Amino acid sequence: MDMISIVFGRLSQAFLLLIAMSLIGFIGIHSVGNPVFNVVNIETATPEDIQAATIALGLDQPIWRQYLVFISNVVSGNFGTSYIYHQPAFTLVMSKLPATLELAFIAMLIAAPLGTGLGLLAGRRVGSLFDRTLLNGSVSALSIPSFWLAMMLILVGAILTGWFPSGGRGATERVLGEDWSWMTANGLWHLVLPALALAIPNIALIARLSRSGTIEVESQDFTRFCRAKGLSSRRILMRHTLPNISVPIVTIIGLQFGGMLAFAVVVESIFSWPGVGKLLIDSIQLLDRPVVMATLTFIAVAFVGLNALVDLFYAVLDPRVRLSS
Amino acid sequence: MKLGRPFRPCLLSAFLVSVSLGASLISTPAVAQEPGDLRIATSYKLMTLDPHYANLNENTSLLSHIYERLVYQDEGLELKPGLAISWRALSPTQWEFKLRDGVRFHGGAVFDAEDVVYSIERIRDFLKPPSGGFRSSVSGIKAVSATDPLTVVIETSGAAPTLPLTFSSIFMMNKPAEGFETTEALNSGAAPVGTGPYKFESWSSGESLRLVRNDGYWGGKPAWLTVGFRVIENPAARVAALSTGEVDVADAIPARDVDGLKQRGAWIASVGAARINFVQFDVDRDTLPGVTDKSGEPIANPFKDPQVRRALALATDRGILADKILAGYGTAASQVFPTGLPGTSAKLLPEAPDYEAAKALLARAGYPDGFNLVLAGPAGRYPGDAESLQAIAQSWARIGVNAQPSTAPFSVFNTKRAAGDYAVWYGGTSGEAVDIILRALLASPNKERGTGALNFGKYQNVAFDEMLAKAESIAVGPERDAALASATELVMADQPIIPLYHFHHIVGYGPRIGSYVMHPRGWTTAMQTIAATE
Numbered sequence: 075m076d077m078i079s080i081v082f083g084r085l086s087q088a089f090l091l092l093i094a095m096s097l098i099g100f101i102g103i104h105s106v107g108n109p110v111f112n113v114v115n116i117e118t119a120t121p122e123d124i125q126a127a128t129i130a131l132g133l134d135q136p137i138w139r140q141y142l143v144f145i146s147n148v149v150s151g152n153f154g155t156s157y158i159y160h161q162p163a164f165t166l167v168m169s170k171l172p173a174t175l176e177l178a179f180i181a182m183l184i185a186a187p188l189g190t191g192l193g194l195l196a197g198r199r200v201g202s203l204f205d206r207t208l209l210n211g212s213v214s215a216l217s218i219p220s221f222w223l224a225m226m227l228i229l230v231g232a233i234l235t236g237w238f239p240s241g242g243r244g245a246t247e248r249v250l251g252e253d254w255s256w257m258t259a260n261g262l263w264h265l266v267l268p269a270l271a272l273a274i275p276n277i278a279l280i281a282r283l284s285r286s287g288t289i290e291v292e293s294q295d296f297t298r299f300c301r302a303k304g305l306s307s308r309r310i311l312m313r314h315t316l317p318n319i320s321v322p323i324v325t326i327i328g329l330q331f332g333g334m335l336a337f338a339v340v341v342e343s344i345f346s347w348p349g350v351g352k353l354l355i356d357s358i359q360l361l362d363r364p365v366v367m368a369t370l371t372f373i374a375v376a377f378v379g380l381n382a383l384v385d386l387f388y389a390v391l392d393p394r395v396r397l398s399s
Numbered sequence: 400m401k402l403g404r405p406f407r408p409c410l411l412s413a414f415l416v417s418v419s420l421g422a423s424l425i426s427t428p429a430v431a432q433e434p435g436d437l438r439i440a441t442s443y444k445l446m447t448l449d450p451h452y453a454n455l456n457e458n459t460s461l462l463s464h465i466y467e468r469l470v471y472q473d474e475g476l477e478l479k480p481g482l483a484i485s486w487r488a489l490s491p492t493q494w495e496f497k498l499r500d501g502v503r504f505h506g507g508a509v510f511d512a513e514d515v516v517y518s519i520e521r522i523r524d525f526l527k528p529p530s531g532g533f534r535s536s537v538s539g540i541k542a543v544s545a546t547d548p549l550t551v552v553i554e555t556s557g558a559a560p561t562l563p564l565t566f567s568s569i570f571m572m573n574k575p576a577e578g579f580e581t582t583e584a585l586n587s588g589a590a591p592v593g594t595g596p597y598k599f600e601s602w603s604s605g606e607s608l609r610l611v612r613n614d615g616y617w618g619g620k621p622a623w624l625t626v627g628f629r630v631i632e633n634p635a636a637r638v639a640a641l642s643t644g645e646v647d648v649a650d651a652i653p654a655r656d657v658d659g660l661k662q663r664g665a666w667i668a669s670v671g672a673a674r675i676n677f678v679q680f681d682v683d684r685d686t687l688p689g690v691t692d693k694s695g696e697p698i699a700n701p702f703k704d705p706q707v708r709r710a711l712a713l714a715t716d717r718g719i720l721a722d723k724i725l726a727g728y729g730t731a732a733s734q735v736f737p738t739g740l741p742g743t744s745a746k747l748l749p750e751a752p753d754y755e756a757a758k759a760l761l762a763r764a765g766y767p768d769g770f771n772l773v774l775a776g777p778a779g780r781y782p783g784d785a786e787s788l789q790a791i792a793q794s795w796a797r798i799g800v801n802a803q804p805s806t807a808p809f810s811v812f813n814t815k816r817a818a819g820d821y822a823v824w825y826g827g828t829s830g831e832a833v834d835i836i837l838r839a840l841l842a843s844p845n846k847e848r849g850t851g852a853l854n855f856g857k858y859q860n861v862a863f864d865e866m867l868a869k870a871e872s873i874a875v876g877p878e879r880d881a882a883l884a885s886a887t888e889l890v891m892a893d894q895p896i897i898p899l900y901h902f903h904h905i906v907g908y909g910p911r912i913g914s915y916v917m918h919p920r921g922w923t924t925a926m927q928t929i930a931a932t933e
Binding site for chain 1: 444446447449452453454455527528530532534535582583586603604605606629630631632633635636639640642643645663808809810811813814815817846849852
């Protein structure tokens with residue numbers, strides 16, 4: 075019974091969030107500018123062309139009516155047609171999803187183990203040279219702007235050494251009706267630099283979390299008891315330290331993964347990686363309202379879903395969560 | 400650094416992840432190229448596969464591989480036979496086009512007069528706004544008839560001496576068995592069928608377009624087996640892709656990257672664009688937003704006085720814009736097209752700034768202390784747009800006019816300009832010919848005659864309108880060009896706009912390309928490349 079009410083509460087929260095998001099997004103993109111100037115060729119269009127296009131897109135209606143039309147369409151599963159690409163908006167977003175998913179996934183695959191491992195190492199040796207290096211390095215890794223990092227990776231990895239391609243997805247393999255880069259060697263090769271650009275700040279973030287968690291856990295009594303019992307340090311690490319520091323790490327992995335799905339905008343743009351983030355920023359620039367709204371909705375749903383997954387994971391990781399529910 | 404034993408598994412797993420990413424690939428070179436495959440990085444988004452959807456370089460540049468036009472505009476903007484081998488005016492309102500014999504669509508169908516009729520009717524009667532960006536081009540066409548399979552007669556409601564030019568932008572589609580093809584059907588990837596040198600293979604909107612050679616092309620066998628376009632909007636990313644040899648051609652290269660590319664062994668081609676960037680004044684309203692005297696009090700619209708416009712033009716240093724901001728890849732402008740193209744005047748030359756004369760003119764117009772204004776413009780739409788505003792503001796300050804530059808993204812800029820938020824702004828326009836730009840930018844706004852669509856400053860000059868109308872009625876040729884040049888001289892003396900520069904289209908190409916023929920219209924196509932001989 076409890077579980078049902080929790081789930082129901084969660085769902086109603088998510089619903090309210092989506093409504094708020096759609097309102098803010100809709101009004102926001104509406105107040106930026108008039109999309110009609112991107113739909114017609116402004117350098118050759120006559121005022122009649124502009125007028126006709128405005129009416130055809132329904133932009134002559136008051137904003138509240140446009141919003142109601144949008145909502146009633148969404149309820150029937152229709153996000154409208156892109157002003158720019160003349161394809162169903164949601165289909166367009168979904169067609170860009172595989173690229174973003176695989177990029178975020180590979181980036182996390184690099185960042186999570188590496189960050190956790192480095193953090194554990196540093197946490198075990200507080201104050202050592204390695205620890206200080208990691209701390210300083212992580213501060214720099216978190217503070218460099220992602221566009222600069224991406225540019226540097228291209229400069230070093232592509233232009234100076236010629237090891238990796240500078241952008242694009244490379245060869246793709248069609249699986250489940252979608253194109254994937256990681257299925258081909260050439261595609262994986264194209265994935266390396268953009269995935270690193272996304273992974274590096276996350277390595278730093280995860281390493282810092284896992285370091286502070288390790289320090290905290292290692293100083294607690296039960297660790298000393300374990301040592302006194304004569305457990306090997308490997309066993310202590312795997313059975314006690316790692317599970318105890320994993321809750322904040324899993325949280326941050328979930329949040330950052332969601333962030334990468336939605337906001338890998340800079341990295342995707344610079345590596346011309348045709349994903350959802352790039353689509354969002356392109357669509358905002360072109361005021362392609364149906365696509366912006368479809369993307370934002372997808373992102374909101376993805377975040378809500380990921381948060382729910384993270385909560386579930388807590389229950390798996392932390393017996394206290396299981397017991398309380 | 401000594402690692403404790405417990406950490407080996409962790410480190411190992413991290414190491415394995417990174418190695419497994421690389422290990423299988425060491426043997427794969429980062430840059431693979433097939434012989435006969437041309438790879439182009441373009442800034443032009445391909446938004447639709449419907450050739451009649453919008454008259455935008457973004458679409459026409461890429462679709463011109465698949466579809467063809469009756470008439471082709473060459474690098475000197477002269478008309479050359481395309482799918483039509485000849486055309487002649489039967490009367491002021493009738494044109495006859497003779498079609499090329501033996502042309503086949505990619506699907507095997509023979510190209511004939513019915514396809515021309517279908518293409519025109521599809522634009523004029525079938526496509527509804529916002530599609531049908533070519534509607535204004537064919538709105539004057541009263542009737543189209545196929546007198547025989549290779550002859551089309553087009554009847555217009557008024558005199559149309561430039562009708563052949565119109566057909567240099569309209570792509571010919573194959574008439575289907577019945578009805579008209581919708582934009583949605585074309586975009587769904589049902590392969591678009593044209594007569595062009597390359598056949599459609601696949602596309603992904605805003606990402607890529609793949610083409611294969613059309614062996615049955617009427618113009619002989621095209622140079623490349625396959626052509627792959629990659630849409631890369633970020634200029635730095637285009638430059639990087641060319642530097643590493645991942646692509647053979649990259650268009651819209653920023654001028655600042657030219658030297659670096661040359662050092663890396665790339666070649667550069669450039670040409671002055673058939674377009675103009677300018678400063679436009681609102682000469683219509685009595686008071687203007689942001690235009691005040693030195694104490695911040697609003698003043699009457701100063702731009703109604705030609706002396707003020709002239710003074711500001713004299714205080715504009717075009718040399719700095721062309722040489723410094725565009726790094727030499729721009730030509731200082733004095734009229735709407737680069738001097739030398741058909742319809743331009745040889746007498747109009749860019750002036751060097753003369754601040755003393757400008758100051759004197761301002762004083763004579765009644766502004767000895769100058770005034771304040773907000774100079775608006777788009778950012779990131781044209782090469783050098785935002786930087787130009789800064790430079791112009793600095794020049795104008797020397798004659799006491801305090802200009803505050805204000806930039807916005809292009810769509811926002813357009814919205815605000817349409818709402819009347821601007822008094823004076825930076826603009827840009829392009830077109831197929833000089834008269835089209837004169838008509839849109841400087842002729843008095845008039846709905847019936849369809850003039851002044853881009854004359855947002857509401858400039859009106861009856862003498863110029865008459866001269867332009869007269870020039871427009873002359874058949875295409877030297878006489879018409881001379882009349883257009885005189886009309887331009889007359890109107891520029893009144894300074895309705897300050898022409899700034901014609902930026903250059905810059906294309907970079909790699910060792911697999913022998914040479915690249917630039918086109919002032921700014922297209923990027925495989926047909927402009929000549930493969931390097933092995």
